[in-house]
Amino acid sequence: xxxxxxxxxxxxxxxTYKADVRIEGGVIVEIGPNLAGDExxxxxxxxxxxGGIDPHVHLEMPFMGTYSADDFESGTRAGLAGxxxxxxxxxxxxxxxxxxxxxxxxxxxxxxxxxxxxxxMAVTWWDKQVFEEMETVVREKGINTFKHFxxxxxxxxxNDDEMFASFSRCAELGALPLVHAxxxxxxxSMQEKLMAAGNNGxxxxxxxxxxxxxxxxxxxxxxxxxxxxxxxxxxxxxxxQAHEAIRRARQKGMRVYGEPLIQHLLLDDSEYSNPDWDHAxxxxxxxxxxxxxxxxxxxxxxxxxxxxxxxTDHCSFTVQQKRYGVGDFRKIPNGTGGxxxxxxxxxxxxxxxxxxxxxxxxxxxxxxxxxxLNIYPKKGAIVVGxxxxxxxxxxxRTKTISAKTQQSPVEYNVFEGKEVTGLPxxxxxRGYVAIEETTVKTREGHGQFVSREPFQAVNxxxxxxxxxxxxxxxxxxxxxxxxx
Ligand code: URP
Ligand code: ZN
Ligand code: ZN
Ligand code: ZN
Numbered sequence: 001x002x003x004x005x006x007x008x009x010x011x012x013x014x015x016t017y018k019a020d021v022r023i024e025g026g027v028i029v030e031i032g033p034n035l036a037g038d039e040x041x042x043x044x045x046x047x048x049x050x051g052g053i054d055p056h057v058h059l060e061m062p063f064m065g066t067y068s069a070d071d072f073e074s075g076t077r078a079g080l081a082g083x084x085x086x087x088x089x090x091x092x093x094x095x096x097x098x099x100x101x102x103x104x105x106x107x108x109x110x111x112x113x114x115x116x117x118x119x120x121m122a123v124t125w126w127d128k129q130v131f132e133e134m135e136t137v138v139r140e141k142g143i144n145t146f147k148h149f150x151x152x153x154x155x156x157x158x159n160d161d162e163m164f165a166s167f168s169r170c171a172e173l174g175a176l177p178l179v180h181a182x183x184x185x186x187x188x189s190m191q192e193k194l195m196a197a198g199n200n201g202x203x204x205x206x207x208x209x210x211x212x213x214x215x216x217x218x219x220x221x222x223x224x225x226x227x228x229x230x231x232x233x234x235x236x237x238x239x240x241q242a243h244e245a246i247r248r249a250r251q252k253g254m255r256v257y258g259e260p261l262i263q264h265l266l267l268d269d270s271e272y273s274n275p276d277w278d279h280a281x282x283x284x285x286x287x288x289x290x291x292x293x294x295x296x297x298x299x300x301x302x303x304x305x306x307x308x309x310x311x312t313d314h315c316s317f318t319v320q321q322k323r324y325g326v327g328d329f330r331k332i333p334n335g336t337g338g339x340x341x342x343x344x345x346x347x348x349x350x351x352x353x354x355x356x357x358x359x360x361x362x363x364x365x366x367x368x369x370x371x372x373l374n375i376y377p378k379k380g381a382i383v384v385g386x387x388x389x390x391x392x393x394x395x396x397r398t399k400t401i402s403a404k405t406q407q408s409p410v411e412y413n414v415f416e417g418k419e420v421t422g423l424p425x426x427x428x429x430r431g432y433v434a435i436e437e438t439t440v441k442t443r444e445g446h447g448q449f450v451s452r453e454p455f456q457a458v459n460x461x462x463x464x465x466x467x468x469x470x471x472x473x474x475x476x477x478x479x480x481x482x483x484x
Contacts, residue, residue, distance in 0.1 A: 004035045008043025011358045012382050013367035023388040026430035043392045050366040050380050051085025051389035052343045056311035064333045069316045069410050073112040077442045078340040078407035080434045083424040085389035086116045095125040099133040113447030115429045122147040126162040138173045142451025150217045151182035167228035174454030178233045181217035202280035203272040205329045206288035215241025222249045229466040231255035231458050236313050238264040238287040240297035247306040258307040260298040262342045281322040284332045309369040312338035316410045336414045347422035374452050388431040397423040
């Protein structure tokens with residue numbers, strides 16, 4: 001049984017050309033003109049692109065006394081509806097919990113996934129056990145990325161010494177550290193001050209986490225990575241201060257990656273002044289939305305290549321869950337959704353406006369992260385042998401984003417009312433047509449775990465250079481050169 005995507009234009013991160021694509025057994029087996037197959041998908045007028053990869057989602061995440069509302073079933077269904085064919089979630093051990101025990105919980109949750117997925121492992125505490133289990137996680141569990149929270153004091157946050165120890169371990173293992181960069185100590189003390197002054201609404205969430213605290217933490221994370229001799233990936237880069245730190249480090253030759261979210265590219269901090277408490281609370285996430293100047297900086301970063309990929313940090317909560325924080329903004333569960341809308345929004349506001357080329361769109365939604373995560377070209381590519389995770393993109397299809405028609409069970413959508421032009425005609429997950437325009441044919445449990453090998457290239461290059469320039473003892477004879 002073979003499927004042929006016929007009559008479309010293949011668009012990858014570096015090429016645009018007319019070709020048919022033939023799929024068998026879930027992988028791409030042939031690319032070229034006039035291909036035939038048992039099933040034909042009409043791609044006339046469409047672009048045939050690698051399916052989106054969202055490297056940052058939280059499905060059924062235990063957080064702030066509750067669980068995020070989308071699980072692996074609805075989350076991956078939402079992704080597929082918008083052209084995203086793979087997600088990467090974060091396995092979060094409780095403080096003191098074995099990384100391997102935590103992983104069992106995530107394995108159980110993900111059995112319902114409709115599309116492929118992988119995990120980042122979070123380092124939420126530190127001792128010898130974590131140090132040792134990191135090796136098993138990398139060598140046996142197919143996870144090559146470790147997340148560190150510099151914020152959420154008293155919960156997920158780790159300190160500089162713990163980060164340095166963990167980053168050094170990443171360097172040894174060929175793993176990549178990820179960082180949520182906000183100065184958690186300053187945020188915690190600003191939160192207390194605001195509350196004491198009676199500033200308890202959702203807008204105070206934004207006041208307590210200004211761009212400076214993100215910029216400082218980003219600089220610190222980059223310095224720690226540089227000292228440990230490993231690359232570093234900064235998640236949800238939301239402001240110029242953080243982007244500037246990343247840009248500067250990259251110009252100095254450091255392997256630093258920045259990930260803006262579609263929310264921060266398109267939504268601004270005026271949302272928090274909305275007189276409707278529910279409206280403002282629905283937009284509470286960390287880092288918070290910023291003003292237009294920061295948005296321009298993020299777009300420029302995508303254009304210049306100083307920022308690498310666009311994610312969602314999809315972490316949705318119902319209106320009821322958000323209301324845990326009435327009277328105390330510190331208790332509003334942090335997070336917003338975006339999985340279904342990331343690709344159509346980035347196309348509409350990026351490609352259709354001329355800010356991004358189609359090839360850049362593919363790079364920042366799929367190919368760059370596939371390379372960073374070491375799963376390229378199994379994912380993120382249209383080449384023979386790659387998984388047939390493909391979106392057949394109709395640049396003329398339009399819709400108005402609305403909670404009423406979305407896949408997520410949450411009652412609202414932070415992008416409500418935005419018009420998009422450019423939507424999937426078909427989304428294929430390993431060859432299976434899960435989406436045909438508005439018809440959803442997802443198969444629960446179809447998704448498979450994507451195992452990721454430790455890094456060879458970047459970590460090896462960094463450790464080779466580190467060894468070459470390491471401090472060395474100056475050998476002296478003890479006899480003064482002057483002979484006197
Ligand atoms: O507010 C957010 N971003 N919630 C999800 C957890 C995180 O910090 O990524
Ligand atoms: Zn975060
Ligand atoms: Zn509203
Ligand atoms: Zn997150």
